[in-house]
């Protein structure tokens with residue numbers, strides 16, 4: 001609680017360096033954090049007013065006494081008191097700290113709390129919420145009728161679903177994660193997600209020596225394509241080339257258009273055993289499933305038996321592959337494919353992407369990239385979310401490009417986790433750059449064309 005409250009005070013001091021601070025403390029630990037923050041703000045010579053509900057929480061009681069010891073008496077938090085303070089002259093240009101409710105909130109909101117939330121929202125003042133805006137259910141992406149509208153939220157340990165997805169996340173404003181130095185097992189257990197910065201992503205990207213050649217930059221196979229869906233493996237191949245793969249071959253059951261002459265395109269019989277490829281020297285990484293058609297699960301099972309780093313995408317995302325993966329597999333379902341893999345409905349996936357990603361990872365192993373805005377990644381080390389991209393990316397072929405990017409990074413030696421974290425961000429960053437040029441008309445080919453620029457932008461911190 002001490003670390004949490006201090007983090008709130010530091011964040012407030014940074015983002016709202018001037019003005020009176022009204023801290024609202026609820027009856028639980030979230031309120032305790034607000035009381036601690038008040039004491040630290042006082043030490044930073046800020047003027048504070050504290051309104052608090054009575055609390056049975058021992059640490060909150062202790063922090064109320066500590067606050068009193070440094071000269072600040074918490075007043076009773078009632079609607080009348082709140083209105084009086086908010087309309088006082090001292091609050092002009094001031095800021096409200098919302099410590100009413102955090103993860104202990106059990107919906108629905110009781111009427112007396114709803115009234116407080118409404119008064120806060122009507123004040124027009126900037127609000128900093130502690131852990132999550134009061135009224136939001138941490139595990140739910142829906143936005144309830146009564147929830148504090150925050151400009152900033154300082155959350156602890158990791159991101160909760162309500163701060164990531166759907167309309168709920170819009171109530172949270174700008175979200176920062178404060179490091180409470182909790183053990184990684186806590187983050188895993190609580191199913192909260194981490195979000196890496198672009199600088200952290202850039203640090204994971206592969207670095208080449210000057211004597212690199214095409215044989216050391218990754219030999220990649222794309223296994224996909226069927227009559228009617230031959231563009232898919234070609235787009236994936238282009239994605240792999242654009243992320244720096246040395247040699248990219250496409251193996252397809254139908255004639256694939258040569259969209260760029262650097263791709264080596266082979267038409268093969270897509271039998272279950274992939275006999276045509278049996279005696280070939282295997283690549284450093286491959287992606288399977290893009291436009292692969294009806295026989296995809298069997299083909300995927302064969303390539304998975306080779307135990308080389310593999311991206312499993314699109315038609316190859318079939319439930320019968322559970323138990324056939326390995327650590328170096330990246331599974332890339334969109335919500336519809338995730339629903340097929342777990343035997344549930346698509347709305348069940350979109351209602352809880354964090355838990356869906358976690359279930360997929362425990363069922364299929366390796367790394368799961370549950371695509372969406374934002375995308376959710378589940379690895380053996382926990383959950384990650386990746387924001388970014390452009391609304392113009394809502395078009396066919398974007399997933400194929402991502403598979404190519406991921407396979408290209410696997411082939412350059414990244415682990416499945418690092419390839420997934422880097423690849424998803426490179427793809428969304430390239431989408432942002434391409435979107436700035438093409439708007440909603442951007443295509444998967446346009447996105448591929450910006451992957452190199454996205455890489456440089458991440459490395460240069462642009």
Ligand SMILES: NC(=O)C1=CN([C@@H]2O[C@H](COP(=O)(O)OP(=O)(O)OC[C@H]3O[C@@H](n4cnc5c(N)ncnc54)[C@H](O)[C@@H]3O)[C@@H](O)[C@H]2O)[C@@H](O)CC1
Pocket residue numbers: 001004026027028029030031033057100101102103104105106107108109110113130131132156180
């Ligand atoms: N779990 C941890 O390890 C940490 C928790 N911290 C803080 O503690 C919070 C969780 O603390 P608590 O578990 O005490 O829970 P909260 O403080 O979020 O809420 C519990 C209080 O809210 C009331 N309440 C619950 N549902 C309500 C409803 N529908 N209408 C009105 N009132 C309702 C309960 O009566 C209880 O008094 C986190 O959000 C965070 O702010 C931090 O201190 C840091 C560490």
